[in-house]
Amino acid sequence: MPDIKHFDPDATLETVVRLFWRQGVASTGIQDVVTATGLNRSSLYATFGGKQELYLAALRRYLELRSQPVFRRLAEDERGLPAVSEFFAGLIEARCSGEYARWGCMVSNAHAGAENSAPEVRAVLDQHHRELRDALYAALVTADCQGQLSSSADPGAAADLLALIAYGVNLRSRAGADDASLRKTVTAALDSIGVRAAG
Amino acid sequence: MPDIKHFDPDATLETVVRLFWRQGVASTGIQDVVTATGLNRSSLYATFGGKQELYLAALRRYLELRSQPVFRRLAEDERGLPAVSEFFAGLIEARCSGEYARWGCMVSNAHAGAENSAPEVRAVLDQHHRELRDALYAALVTADCQGQLSSSADPGAAADLLALIAYGVNLRSRAGADDASLRKTVTAALDSIGVRAAG
DNA sequence: ACCATCCTGAAATGAGAATTCCAAGATACT
DNA sequence: AGTATCTTGGAATTCTCATTTCAGGATGGT
Numbered sequence: 001m002p003d004i005k006h007f008d009p010d011a012t013l014e015t016v017v018r019l020f021w022r023q024g025v026a027s028t029g030i031q032d033v034v035t036a037t038g039l040n041r042s043s044l045y046a047t048f049g050g051k052q053e054l055y056l057a058a059l060r061r062y063l064e065l066r067s068q069p070v071f072r073r074l075a076e077d078e079r080g081l082p083a084v085s086e087f088f089a090g091l092i093e094a095r096c097s098g099e100y101a102r103w104g105c106m107v108s109n110a111h112a113g114a115e116n117s118a119p120e121v122r123a124v125l126d127q128h129h130r131e132l133r134d135a136l137y138a139a140l141v142t143a144d145c146q147g148q149l150s151s152s153a154d155p156g157a158a159a160d161l162l163a164l165i166a167y168g169v170n171l172r173s174r175a176g177a178d179d180a181s182l183r184k185t186v187t188a189a190l191d192s193i194g195v196r197a198a199g
Numbered sequence: 200m201p202d203i204k205h206f207d208p209d210a211t212l213e214t215v216v217r218l219f220w221r222q223g224v225a226s227t228g229i230q231d232v233v234t235a236t237g238l239n240r241s242s243l244y245a246t247f248g249g250k251q252e253l254y255l256a257a258l259r260r261y262l263e264l265r266s267q268p269v270f271r272r273l274a275e276d277e278r279g280l281p282a283v284s285e286f287f288a289g290l291i292e293a294r295c296s297g298e299y300a301r302w303g304c305m306v307s308n309a310h311a312g313a314e315n316s317a318p319e320v321r322a323v324l325d326q327h328h329r330e331l332r333d334a335l336y337a338a339l340v341t342a343d344c345q346g347q348l349s350s351s352a353d354p355g356a357a358a359d360l361l362a363l364i365a366y367g368v369n370l371r372s373r374a375g376a377d378d379a380s381l382r383k384t385v386t387a388a389l390d391s392i393g394v395r396a397a398g
Numbered sequence: 399a400c401c402a403t404c405c406t407g408a409a410a411t412g413a414g415a416a417t418t419c420c421a422a423g424a425t426a427c428t
Numbered sequence: 429a430g431t432a433t434c435t436t437g438g439a440a441t442t443c444t445c446a447t448t449t450c451a452g453g454a455t456g457g458t
Binding site (some may be wrong): 023024026027104108109110111112114116124125126129139152153154157160161162163164165166167168169171172174175176181183184188189191192193 | 215223225226259303307308309310311312313315321324325328351352353356357359360362363364365368369370371373374375380383384387388390391392
């Protein structure tokens with residue numbers, strides 16, 4: 001009996017993700033969303049609720065479709081340090097070139113804004129951090145089992161450290177940080193964790 | 200002939216800094232500024248210009264009065280690695296407890312928002328980054344001269360790395376990161392740079 | 399073909415934003 | 429004391445924002 005939706009909520013949400021990701025929630029108006037998606041206000045509100053709920057849905061979608069697959073690949077990679085190295089190479093690549101260059105990470109961006117005062121947003125931030133750290137930890141444990149770590153390196157502390165560095169990359173990339181410089185910096189960090197010539 | 204100002208622009212700007220620092224520029228209204236400073240709209244606009252100029256003035260004041268003194272102290276410290284260690288201890292302390300706990304760093308926060316699209320803002324961001332990196336570099340060179348660095352450590356790369364970590368601390372502290380955990384992470388990073396038992 | 403149900407479009411609402419204006423008050427030089 | 433000049437207070441203006449409303453159109457099961 002009911003009429004069906006005349007649009008794809010999934011594709012719409014993806015468009016919304018990109019808007020909030022690039023511009024942030026505060027500087028993105030519902031009008032921007034309407035224009036970008038081609039949707040009508042009514043359909044938007046009927047489908048997603050208000051702006052806050054829309055943002056939250058977009059943030060969760062970002063975590064699920066952009067972050068988690070990368071985290072999973074890292075955690076399940078059996079190579080150890082090369083997996084970590086590749087993770088950072090991909091991160092810097094994504095942050096500095098291509099379609100999303102200079103957009104940073106939507107979750108990292110959320111840290112700095114006022115949007116993080118909402119408990120639901122905070123929960124996504126915490127989840128993202130936990131999953132990032134755990135993925136790094138898993139890869140580092142794999143590396144350790146294969147004797148790739150210097151004897152003094154603690155996988156737990158190193159995972160925390162690399163997670164922090166990832167946030168730094170995300171942040172600085174938004175201000176136009178040079179990707180070659182970021183790559184060099186991250187390489188130095190990984191060298192200090194792994195076995196080295198002088199170690 | 201002219202009337203004089205009936206308020207202290209410097210004290211006013213300091214109040215504005217705290218507003219923008221805590222809430223960000225997008226979620227802070229001129230009304231908030233008027234209420235917090237007790238000033239009148241007219242005086243505000245006559246003294247500082249519009250909101251964008253006010254934010255820029257506040258951001259510059261933050262850099263000058265909050266960041267640069269700390270950078271200078273770090274750069275001029277003759278102790279080497281202990282100076283770096285103390286810098287991070289102070290950073291984490293400031294970010295996690297006291298009056299400004301969970302506020303993050305105003306400059307780091309600016310990275311993530313839409314305000315960084317303005318060239319003047321971007322310039323402050325770049326200046327902050329350069330000065331932070333250079334201060335760390337100076338301290339690390341001092342450390343190197345005193346034989347405090349492991350032989351494989353490059354002061355330049357290490358400075359870049361530590362700067363990135365500082366941004367990570369600033370960001371995560373806004374989401375309520377545990378200060379003990381941050382301390383431990385940073386300690387691990389410094390250990391990997393300095394001479395160590397196993398190195 | 400009917401019609402309950404949902405979707406769609408555009409206008410309306412109302413709150414809150416930044417900025418401007420102007421009359422009244424205060425100042426310091428002459 | 430007079431006065432030119434700046435400051436101040438608060439209302440006024442002009443937008444833009446998020447959200448709601450509602451009439452009309454489309455759908456698909458009966």
